[in-house]
Amino acid sequence: MTGMQKTADAPGAVRKERYHHGDLRAGLIEATRRLVEEKGAANFSVSEACRLSGVSTAAPYKHFRDRNDMLVAMVIEGMVRHRDRMMSAIRDLPPGSPLRIKALGQEYVDFALNEPGVFRLKFGGFTDRLEDPRLEEIGHATFDMVLREVADCLGEPEVTADVRRRGFMLWSFVHGLSFLLHDQKLSDMGGDIDLDFLLGDVAERILNDVSRTHRT
Amino acid sequence: MTGMQKTADAPGAVRKERYHHGDLRAGLIEATRRLVEEKGAANFSVSEACRLSGVSTAAPYKHFRDRNDMLVAMVIEGMVRHRDRMMSAIRDLPPGSPLRIKALGQEYVDFALNEPGVFRLKFGGFTDRLEDPRLEEIGHATFDMVLREVADCLGEPEVTADVRRRGFMLWSFVHGLSFLLHDQKLSDMGGDIDLDFLLGDVAERILNDVSRTHRT
């Protein structure tokens, strides 16, 4: 009995032969991601991530402050992926084209649907305010990138107040759409609305120059 | 020792003199609402709601299947309030006016900010899919009400596919805006955007008849 228990080997469990794991921190983050996607953040448990990673339930506390900190670490990686995907989604599209705006929205929504656990953990407001400077930073960087795209598209050399306002409109829209799509509200209550058309239409309306007649 | 413990009396705790509570179900729902607003749904515990209500931790299970069912019961009441407020927000505004659409959006956002716990519990996707026919029903009823307003505003006698599409755009927008506002993204990243103006501008853009030139 060397203390190297090999209990039952849950499916997908990482087999451990050495006392040291190799990169437990990364392993736990990946386990966390898998579990959050499978069962939702509310049902995520540190214990289960430990089981998946083949370590004791005390091990994570050498790498993370607490459960919340584990989730934050996982979400940070997710947001990096999110931004990377958005950037590569427009790589080959003509600069200044509204197609780029639409593609950014498309990708925003796609990420939310492909990694709903991560997306909702970040934006659903589930935990104790996952405030972390790294999250703040990447969020700002991503939005700034979008704002520059909007400016290009409008022919503005800089990010003006108007550009910022329209960028925020676009964000609000795709953000809400992401939640509603994942909640299946579009299929339940939207009739036969075509998602692709919806994205294009909204982008067009927001990028359009409306001679503002009534400000109410 | 009659089993009538009066331990410490946590602040705000309901004092219990009788064996029977009176209306424990309602009391627990209200305690649940308070706790969710105070500490977030993730930190809500049945035990604490019991402490607030002055009953044993086994009592709720006479009224609710489990913790999740308690949350669902509380959210249902919240969604009824949500709809009621939206309806009364437009009561005195001229029928068919875009002011009504804007007021609905305003109220949607206001509710999300006033009762973020409830709002995010319903839409943040926190729990094990809080699917309940009563929630479905009230959601549909509310959206239908909005669609009729949109139709009126566009001069359509019925809820056409186009009306539905625009209604869904509006919903997506105010929905996302609600999340972003609560996350303080507008104040952090929106510069000095005026919320009131934003709502009016978006309503106008979505209600406008854009001669659709390019559908891509």
Place this chain on the structure above:
DNA sequence: TAACATATGTTAGAATCTCTTACTTTGACA
């Protein structure tokens, strides 16, 4: 190469939570 310091694990356990089972009290009604 030996010895130490540090990082990274483990074991054991305290505090808390959800939910069940079996028992008790209460109020309503025949």
Place this chain on the structure above:
DNA sequence: TGTCAAAGTAAGAGATTCTAACATATGTTA
């Protein structure tokens, strides 16, 4: 008044988070 169902309680099983104390690798330095 007696009985029954509804609505509480007490006790406890099983899980969970996190801590404290201990164990083992790893790498640096004398």
